[in-house]
Amino acid sequence: MTIEEHHPRILLIDSYDSFTFNLVSLCKQAIPNCHIYIIKNDTFIISELLPYLASFSAVIVGPGPGSPNNDRDIGVIKDLWNIPEQSLIPIFGVCLGLQSLGVGYGAHLKRLQVVKHGQISRIHHNGVELFRGVGMVEAVRYHSLHVVLEDGGEVEELAWTDDHAENGRVVMAVRHTFKPFWAVQYHPESICTRGGGLEVMQNFWRLAQGWTRKTGRRVLPWTTALASTIGKPWPAFPVPSHQQPLLSVSSPTVSTQILELPNLAAYTVCELFGVSNEESPFVLLDSAAQPGRFSIIGSLMQTSLQITYFVGDDFVSLIRGTHIMKEYFGRLDNIWTWLGDFMASKRVRGGHPDIPFWGGLVGVLSYELGVHSMHVSLDKLQREGQEHPDANLIFVERSVVIDSATGRVVVQSLIPDDSWVADTAFILSEASTKTARVAPPIIDVAPVVRLPEKCCYIARINAAKERIFAGDSYELCLTARTTISVPKALSVHGSSSWRRYQALRSKNPAPYSAYVRLHPTTLLSSSPERFLSTSRPPNPVFHLRPIKGTVRKAPGRTRADAEVALVGSIKEVAENLMIVDLIRHDLHAVVGEDVQVKQFCAVEEYETVWQLVSVIEGRLEPSSCGTGDPDSQLGWEVLRRSLPPGSMTGAPKKRSVEILQTLEDHKRSLYSGVFGYWCVGGGTDWSVTIRSCFKLDRSNAEHDAVEVWHLGAGGAITALSDAEDEWEEMLVKLKSVLGAFGVQ
């Protein structure tokens, strides 16, 4: 057996979809020992691609946004169907792939009357070819377009579904009558597809091998030239850009003291650490509700290093007190590698194993940083005067972590022989015996709230739906900005962002609350949504908790009512499913095969809303895990590759982000980005910046009489969205923050 036969090479052509790596993972399961290489549909033109095809066993053309009739959407795929006889190769198409095969052989492309995104349909099939030995198929669909085949044409139907009055009979699988081309319209790789997934891929491989044997096609060997043109097979594990020091017994360690102080509140610790001085930086990552558990409070010093970065720059600013220095990326190339390098130099050992944070970077990353990392050009990049940095982080050396589950308080420092630990342990023990002071309430007089205009928002919802009907997106998370101006003189007790945070925390206690004051930015968060956490290496587990599906709490509305409204709703489950599939893809892209959905569409209760929450976990294949140290960068790599959070963009992510830029008036800035930490022990925890507000601290406005806060809110728009309901949902989310300003 040649190496070509033993390790079949599969070429997957991606059309910038957000489910591609789920398909890749399914393909890896279906085709024993295969090596899968992934290119984009615009990487090569057909004349360049043709000679390469000879070194592959089969091609898979994936799903994607847009239309098979639009060159920009379909790229080289449209030219595959009429390659010369001697270049023929087995091809399997999915969704856009099927549509392209269909129109390549005379089918009519039509819009569905009722589009199907994230919905499950019963698929009827003929039990042969792709469906040999396949029983009942209930498959997930993500499409707005469909093909109507030519009677007696070269492409014929293998499966269909019955949409009854909505769309009638819709083609679900096809084959070419004499060329080795097969395709399905539904998504075999979706987490909710039952039957018709793995078996159909296996059947494709069986058919492809049969055709190859029959025609005597020989796969040419792989060459170094090909390797450098096509790249490495999936999964290509991240290789750190720098030499990471191995941890040794002489590596720096963490000084830790553990106290049993069940009555000590984060508030008290913050007050002791000088939070009331608004001139100084301060960070609190606060678990104010379940399932949050740990609250992390930084005790910052004059010498604490703050790192800021603006998208488009080739340097970071390093700030210690009043001293600011620019450092250019140079060989490190960008902010991600710069921070990776920085954290590699800070690795420590020996903190308490049960405590997720020992010290490290804490702060915020903007939505635009994520968009930029996806190589989407930013329309609204121009800086208008002073703005929030896109990365704004501080290196925390001294911290207190409160574990709400055990009542333990951990005092820790990364500074060798730091007497601060014992001193602080003493002070906290004393403080815990006293009754905690409560912040005096802020009473605002007439803050001016500038909401998005309803008619404009509704028009945008309809425009979003139009893009969805056209097949350009399956789901768009549309958002808008609200501005709150608080006349300072009228705010009793002056304007303290810390007290404002207390008001937010009491109105809307949330698992991922935060008070982050890293000038020029102050962020107050009451986020319910964890984006990504990474357990400490070795063998880190990546854990994501997307939320999609919201109902407002109301008097008399019980959990059972919320379950009917959420789990019982095709629309809400579809919204969530699309993001679950998208996040699976984001994770598969980095970690390889081991990605699991641990919880699908569970209803969780928050202060003002019920939400549908799913949990997805991934881990690196054991063979690719290092002995510990390279793993400490993995959480960062997964973060880089999965921003912005899929729940805030919609799917497919790239096209959705591009569309959203045309539908939203402002930069999202901190809203829709993430905040959290990267621990010196290698773990990370980042939450989605929603149900949050932020302000520029040192703007000219500071000297004015008005303090200006921004907040964003929005929701997922799908084909099933009702514009009025979406407007209301956006207001419900807004109100969870407006309460902190005395606005009902």
Ligand SMILES: C=C(O[C@@H]1C=C(C(=O)O)C=C[C@H]1O)C(=O)O
């Ligand atoms: C857009 C927001 O929230 C996002 C949208 C949700 C939804 O559409 O149901 C739920 C949680 C978030 O992922 C927001 O809070 O502003």
Ligand SMILES: NC(=O)CC[C@H](N)C(=O)O
């Ligand atoms: N998932 C897909 O490939 C979708 C294909 C096409 N854009 C449609 O909406 O019909």
